[in-house]
Amino acid sequence: MFAMVAARLGAPVTAMDDLLNDFLAETSEILAEAGGALVAWEADPADRERLDAIFRFVHTIKGSSGFLSLPRVTALAHAAEDALDQVRRGQRQADAALVTAVLGIVDRLSDLCAALGTQGSEPAGDDSAVIAALASTGSAPVAPAESAAEPARSDAEADDLSVDLQAWRSIRVPLPLLDSVMTGVTDIVLARNEFSRMLRESGADASLVASFDRLSDSIAAMRQSVSHMRMQRIDKLFAPLPRIVRDLAQDLGKKVEFSATGGEVELDREMMENIRDPLIHIVRNALDHGIEPLDQRVAAGKSVTATLSVSARQSGNQIEIEVRDDGRGLSPDALAAKAIASRILTAAEARALSPKDKLELIFRPGFSTAAKVTSVSGRGVGMDIVKANLERIGGIVELRNEEGRGLAIVLRVPMTLTIISGLMVRAAAQYFAIPRGAVREILLENSDSVRIDRVGGGELVTVRGEQFPLLRLETILDCDVDESDDADERAIVIVRPGQGLSYAISVAAIHDHEELVIKPAAPPIMATGLYAGTTLPDNGRPVLLLDVQGVMAAAAIDASESGRAAAGAGEAEDAAASVRDAAQLLLFRDIDQRLRGVRLSVIERVEEVPVLALFESAGQVRAQIGEQIFPVHADRLPDTQGTVKLLRLHDGRAVLCYPIDAVIDIVRLPDAVQPAATPGLIAGVVLVGGEPVEVIDPFWLMERYAPVAASLVETRQPLCTLAGDQDGWGDNFLAPLLRQAGYRVAGSDEAGGERPDVMLCLADDPAQCGVAGDDVPMIRLRASLEAAASDEESVYRYDRQALLEALRRRVGGGRAA
Structure with a gap:
């Protein structure tokens, strides 16, 4: 394996330029491999593994080009993917004409990448002939694809072109060489730390210290440069996700709020490249399959705007990346039924599976929950590749499912050799390190701003009115307090292991901040879950790096930050209860385009039915939904075609349908309601976001239609x-x-x-x-x-x-x- 090191020339580029450059470098590699694989596959069409590899090549190009708005590249890759998928499914015979046509696609994609590298944007052109060649069943060769690049340039323009091309060129360095460089820098940092200790102990003069400081600055700069060759902030991995979510949500007609946290976490560059495609696939799956359509979310009592979050954090010697949505989650029984229908399992095998095993079915090759094949999903290619890619780099995929409420997919990848800033602490006559990024505050235990109370079997520390669970490091390590420790030096370190989490650690003493080289500790030590690795500080004694997340888990404490403030805790709880108890209002656009609302609690669901399902009988408009008939609040049948949305109002016994144009949102019902002058359809008017909203009176509606609605309700007939x-x-x-x-x-x-x-x-x-x-x-x-x-x-x-x-x-x- 090799790692790419971009050779940037010229002025700085934008984030989108970085994404385009990465795409061009990656696609050039894929196209080079695809050409050779196609020729080899032509010689042995029965080689299924090679066919699958070629299919994944074009699948990757299609997915990457989609969020960069490259319609020609996407269309070409999608056409080749369709043709290859027909072969995979046995619907088409592999022959020379097909291979020639796919090679034509590869050539055209290469031309487009060359043009993208010079122009920075996709050139205009017509690819219909190249795509149409895929449908040919003859053996005649396909005409060479027309070049997508511009006509030949002058010598001066060619010189400028050579500079432009450098913007996305990359060189490949063998990983052993990178490891060797990284190891050398690690040794230099350790030597620098040891030399620093010797200078402090020897009382060297100022000129020698100044020279050492200059050397130390140069080492730090070199360490940072070398570290960036191998390590990379994970926010670059997250950079394309907002655009992907935005575009795909618009295509699917869904409202999605996206958030990303933990971008400051650093990850090995090679690992980041290996999880880039799996992460994008998981996000697209969450949007397509996980998050329900708007009407279904309303029926489930959820907010119209779905939430999708991606977060990263360091946990022990691993990096965790979590993709979480508040959609429908996974149904183990539905997955088993789909697997039986797809002939992946027999009915007897499915019955023997546990719920957890049924969830694992999504990692089976060829398994898909999509009802039909689209440009987003449905080919059964994805989660099996996600798992395979993660396992190849020593990672795992974990599912955290809440059926009906959402799904979280956690990717765990190992943390490689790295250098971090750490806080050195002492407990039980031993030294430990705490990642500096997790330290929120440091205080002396006897400080006037600190109060420690015993509650039940544990301790709470109050710092300026805010309470934290207190853990004594000696207790966590099951060690005795060193009798030689000075009680006045005892300190409290408030750490934040993750978003929304904080707790306090009591230690015997605080020492210096140092740059620490972190390496994995022995397996038995890492198995305790308390440590993230080992390091060698400037005193030359090995030190264990504490895993602040693992310490919290071992102590089994609730480190949630919500509700810890002592002052105003009662008011906060009252406010939270008020929000929970407040009525919710469903905002919708009526068929006469008025903005109206109705209490969410009286709505059974939002139904979209064909207009033909509505009919008139005995002067009353009714709707046939399945095997049932319901009254509809309408004076006449709609004069449109297609479908109509119906709010199904339910009083516990009868149902009434109310036709609407569109659902807008779910909001809290304001306390101030201006009542209507007389009883009728409109109970009053409220202001929502500064706009007047007419509130429907469900009592008046059901009073008017109750006899008809009750007559249509299925009850026991005498x-x-x-x-x-x-x-x-x-x-x-x-x-x-x-x-x-x-x-x-x-x-x-x-x-x-x-x-x-x-x-x-x-x-x-x-x-x-x-x-x-x-x-x-x-x-x-x-x-x-x-x-x-x-x-x-x-x-x-x-x-x-x-x-x-x-x-x-x-x-x-x-x-x-």
Whole structure:
């Protein structure tokens, strides 16, 4: 393996120029490898591994060019990817014509990269002929691709061109040579530290100290330069992500808030190159698969604006990069079902998997959760490559899943040899180092601004009104306090191991800050989780570097910064409770383009249905959604085509659909509401962001539509049995009426063992109907208009209202016809 060292010439360039230069260097390497791989694959088309490698080459170019807005490069790579994917899926035969056509794509991409290096932007041109050649099944060679570069230049312009080309040229240095240089610099730093100690102890004169200081500055500059050859701030890895998130979110119609933290963490340059593509793939997956469409987020009670964060931190001898979203997360059962459908697993194998094993299915080659193939995802290429790339450099991928609430994917890569600034401390007669970047504050334990209290089995230190969990380093290390330590020198170091975390460490004494060369310690020492490595300071005695995150984990303390301030803690809790209890308002644009809102708690979901699902019946607009019919608050059917969004308002029993144009956001319902003068659709007006919003009155809506809505709700329908139906009148005339009124109808011998709610006797003689049962009421229907006797309890068979009233009194349920 080799590492790239960019040879920059000329004036400084912007961040986007850096990204373009990196893309050109990377793409040139890929294209060089792809050409040879294509020729070798042509000789052996059955070589699946080589085909997969070629496919990944063009897949990488497509993904990298997408966020740099290079449409020609993206289109060419995507076309080649499609053709190669057809071969991978057995839908196309590999032949010479295909290889020639893909080589034509490679040549055109090389020309475009050359033009990008000279012009700084993608030149205009037509690639349709090159792309169309991929569809050819013949063996005729494809015409050479036209050059994308500009016409020949003059000699003077050629000189300028040679300078421009240097902006993205790179040289390759063998890693062993870089390691040798780094080791040499490490030895120089250690020697400098030792010489510094000797000067302090010898009491050297000022001129000698001044000369040493100049030498020390030169060593520091050289160390920094050499370190930058191998190490790199991780914020360069994060630089393209905001643009990727922005563009892809717009393409997908999603609102996403992106954040990146931990950019100051340094990572080995080679490792950064190895995780660049996996990180981009994970971010794109989170946007495409993880974060739900707007309507689904509203239905789940989430904010319309999704959050996607990328963070980096040092943990022990590893660097952790976490990509977290608040989307739908992963469903283990759904992943297993998809794997069965894709024939990756059998049903028996899937049943034997644990939930964790089911989540690991996303790392299977060829597995994809996408419903269809797009330019974003869906080919089953990605997470298996992510895992393979991480494992190749000694890293791992970890999933932290909350189904329905989000997913975090953590990439862990080892921390290589590095030089950091450290704080030297003493405890139990031993010296330890704390990374200077994690130190927030240093105080003497007997300072007037420090108060230590025992709470339960632990200690809390209060510094200027802010409380921190206090850990004594001797206790963490399971060592005794050295009796020779001076109590007046005892100090407290407040450390911040990560964003939103802080705690305090009590040590016997504080010593100097030093530049420390960090190397991995012995495996048994690293296995404790308390140390990030070992170092050799200027006194020549090996010192262990504390892992502030590992110390916190070993002590099992809550180092959260929220709510630690003693002053105003009660007010903060009250304010937090007020925010939690506040009603939320869903803002939407009505079909008449008015800005309106409704309490989120009354909304069951937001449904997008075809306009054809709406129909009019008995003067009322209704919507058929699946097997159910709901009333719609509308005077007439929409006169548009396509789809319509419906707010489904639910009162616990009935549903009413309210058509809207678009969902805007979810906000806190302001306390100040200007009520409407009279009851109606609008309950009042509030100000949201300085703009007036009409608030819908759900009580008025449900009051108006409740009878219709309730009639459409699926409830248990009372069972009526018909007895004595000798002439079939009950089946032909009575049963349709009863079913329309909300009752189930069965013959006396058709109830299937279910207890009827009422028996209707149709015979003139009640004895012919048999016995209904002690707890089953009976209603006798007579054929004559007038009753035979004044005390006879029967209902004329054609008296609709009397029959339904009798049923209501004896049974309940049903509805008026």
